[in-house]
Amino acid sequence: QSVLTQPPSVSGAPGQRVTISCTGSSSNIGAHYDVHWYQQLPGTAPKLLIYDNTNRPSGVPDRFSGSRSGTSASLAITGLQAEDEADYYCQSYDSSLSGYVIFGGGTKLTVL
C-alpha cells in the first residue's frame, strides 16, 4: 500500500489529453512538500519528467505538465503519442517517522 495514491491505469487515443492524479495527506503533499513525476518505459530505469510540481527538465516536451493543490497533484499529457505509453510515478516526501521518501503506486498509461 503506497503512501501516495495513483490510479492503476489510464488510457487515451492519440492526440487526446489524459491526466494522472496523485493523492497524499497532511504529512506529505498537504505539508507543502513538492511532487515530482517519473516516466518508466518498459524495461528501463525511471526518468525524471516533472520536478518541483510544475517544472520540466531540459528535453521533456511541453506536452507534459504538472500541478499541485492541497493534498493532491496531477500530471497532464496533451497531444498523446504512442511513445508516451509507459508507467508514471509520483514522488514526494513524508514528514512522519523521522521523514522519508515516498512514491505513488504507479499508473500504466495505455495509448489506444
Next chain:
Amino acid sequence: QVQLQQWGAGLLKPSETLSLTCAVYGGSFSDPFGGYYWSWIRQPPGKGLEWIGEIDDSGRTKYNPSLKTRVTISVDTSKNQFSLNLNSVTAADTAVYYCARYDCSSGDCYFDYWGQGTLVTVSS
C-alpha cells in the same frame, strides 16, 4: 553528464546478504552546498518503486523505516562510489535495485540520475 553504473550479485539464497555498488561518473560527487544524496530504490517484479535509503558524501545516512534494521549504505568518496548491503534476504526482497542521485541542491529533492538497474533474485 552524470552517469551511474551499478553492479552486484544477481542471485541469492534466503538469509544471505545482498551487496550492490554504484559508481558515479561525470559531474561532482559532492555538491558544494551539500545538496546531493546518493540513494537506492527497488522495484519488485510488476510492482512500484520503493525508496530504500540514502547517504551523503560525509557518510550521513537515512533509511526507509520499513527496512532500516537490515540496511546499510556506505560511501567511498575516493572512488566516487556508494554501496548497499541488505542482510537476511527473503523472497520478498526479489526486485530490480536502482541507484540514483537525489538532488536537493535547489530546494525540494528529486531523483535526477539513475543507474541501469540490477535484478536481484532470492531463491533457494
